[in-house]
Amino acid sequence: MPSTRWQEDFRPGEGERHVAAARDIVAMQRRKSEQFGRGRALHRKGTVAALGRLTVAGGLPAHAAHGLFAQPGEHPVWVRFSNGGVDVQSDRRPDIRGFAFRVFDVRGEAALGGVIDHQDFSLINQTRFAFPTSELFVPLVLAAGRSPGALLAWFFRTFGPLGALKQLKEMGRTFKRRFTGYATESFSSVLPIACGPYACKVRLMPIAPAAPRPDAANDWGADFAAHAASGPVRYTLQLQFFEDEARTPIEDASVEWPESVAPWLIVGELAVNAPSRDKVFTQQVERGVFDPWQALAAHRPLGEVMRARKVVYFESEKARGASI
Secondary structure (H helix, E strand, C coil), rough: CCCCCCCCCCCHHHHHHHHHHHHHHHHHHHHHHHHHHHCCCCCCCCEEEEEEEEEEEECCCCCCHHHHHHHCCCEEEEEEECCCCCCCCCCCCCCCCEEEEEECCCCCECCCEEEECEEEEEEEEEECCCCCCCHHHHHHHHHHHHHHHHHHHHHHHHHHHHHHHHHHHHHHHHHHCCCCCCCCCCEECCCEECCCCCCEEEEEEEEHHHHHHHHHCHHHHHHHHHHHHCCEEEEEEEECCCCCCCCCCCCCCCCCCCCCCCCEEEEEEEEECCCCCCCCHHHHHHHCCCCCCCEEEEEECCCHHHHHHHHHHHHHHHHHHCCC
């Protein structure tokens, strides 16, 4: 059985820092909206809006059978694929790729209080976060939102000459890793959430993925449509559980939890249809919210980066007039 002895570490001044981060991110978001039209602060460019279905497996072990996974069954799903940047730019540009989905026909106590009837997941094509906390990530985003020169200056000012070169090299490896498409790659929550009294990360892995298409990077939506032309693209939904603070830390978001310590457990299957051609639905997805805090209390987000997201996402959603 995985351990339940995880804990969160709330640092002095954290809340005030998150409020300041939200203020600065929303200011950047408004500048970008003047350029590109109303939209998100990050993951501004949506590449696919699609319908899907999540099948929760039966016979799960006791540590997994909580919240959404407490009972086997099928749930309708909305899916949004996105490029992670603050700008609307070519799909060929190196970027973080997002895979967000909302699971419906779920009802229970909400992570933010009251009752909720859905569960959101926000995944990316990475296995760990850039920094241990949001304290450095937020100014990095703000600098990137100004210009490449401002971003470079921020690295040298923050880390010094040698440290900046090391950080830039690491970032270069992240962005230069070839992305082959949404139907062929795995996606991770990177950050932990609760699973009842346990803590876990979430992953999607394509089932029997087809070979990557050579022109995939020209248009990620068209690439996914080609893969889904003969039927939904199917993924296993997996959970990886906390074992101990040394190897599977809750608060240090930069640590990838090793599979040798915390193996992945399949808890369901997600089938995603071809991109929707319904303009009303596509607009609903773009105006809508995919927020890890739109969650059951049994799956509340954990760790400092997730706590920063709670404040920043909420203010960003208000700023763009999002519809929950």
